[in-house]
Amino acid sequence: MTIEVRAARAGDAKKMGALHAARINEGFLASLGEGFLTRLYRRVAASPDAFAAVAVDERGEVVGFVATALNVSTLYRRFIVRDGAVAAIASASKLVRSWRRVLETLRYPSHASQLPAPEVLSVAVAASAAGRGVGRALLASAQRELERREVQAVKVVTGSHNTAAMALYRSAGFHEVETIEVHAGVQSTVLVWNAPILHVVHDRGAK
Numbered sequence: 001m002t003i004e005v006r007a008a009r010a011g012d013a014k015k016m017g018a019l020h021a022a023r024i025n026e027g028f029l030a031s032l033g034e035g036f037l038t039r040l041y042r043r044v045a046a047s048p049d050a051f052a053a054v055a056v057d058e059r060g061e062v063v064g065f066v067a068t069a070l071n072v073s074t075l076y077r078r079f080i081v082r083d084g085a086v087a088a089i090a091s092a093s094k095l096v097r098s099w100r101r102v103l104e105t106l107r108y109p110s111h112a113s114q115l116p117a118p119e120v121l122s123v124a125v126a127a128s129a130a131g132r133g134v135g136r137a138l139l140a141s142a143q144r145e146l147e148r149r150e151v152q153a154v155k156v157v158t159g160s161h162n163t164a165a166m167a168l169y170r171s172a173g174f175h176e177v178e179t180i181e182v183h184a185g186v187q188s189t190v191l192v193w194n195a196p197i198l199h200v201v202h203d204r205g206a207k
Ligand SMILES: CC(C)(COP(=O)(O)OP(=O)(O)OC[C@H]1O[C@@H](n2cnc3c(N)ncnc32)[C@H](O)[C@@H]1OP(=O)(O)O)[C@@H](O)C(=O)NCCC(=O)NCCS
Pocket: 023, 024, 121, 122, 123, 124, 125, 126, 129, 130, 131, 132, 133, 134, 135, 136, 137, 158, 159, 162, 163, 164, 165, 167, 168, 169, 171
């Protein structure tokens, strides 16, 4: 299988929303449904301080994606202001059912001030393409983009029991910082990746 990783475009948002709904069952976002997720990823693709990449197979099918925000609070605020009305109407019943989780997730970044603001929001690979290095390639592309933007560190929150995700993040150089309960009764692990420090050697030349 030949896989290409490229920057996500607005047109990829529907497939990203579908992949999120199909593959990620932790966190409240998944419970809001594909329509809501599609709007969120469209907003990510259009935001200057968020970015996403997709993995595309030889038939042009999107088989995975990774989404990153430089500041989650700013992204969610922009999403609520610019897309909120439409998104809320579309998933009104689901929002009402899971409002407690919405509040917990929106609150989480603000009481974690010692952690880096940038966050990997989600990474998912289609079941048919899993276990072949696609997740690793996607995460590597996010890490390259963070370095290009001179971001020094990024965090990610994932279910402590999510063996595949924990293995992926560890293999990409993330280290565990703490275990928390974003949602009551569910253990999540916060991991952080620090970009390699660039040592500039001034070579003044031999005299
Ligand atoms: C997590 C996920 C994105 C990994 O993608 P993937 O393409 O299957 O992973 P890769 O093949 O690139 O493997 C990356 C590393 O994780 C390990 N890994 C992958 N799946 C694993 C599994 N089920 N159990 C144990 N380790 C696993 C691989 O061995 C590899 O480690 P290595 O580099 O040390 O060899 C994928 O399993 C997935 O989409 N899961 C559902 C969505 C999810 O839970 N996302 C994370 C929360 S947002």
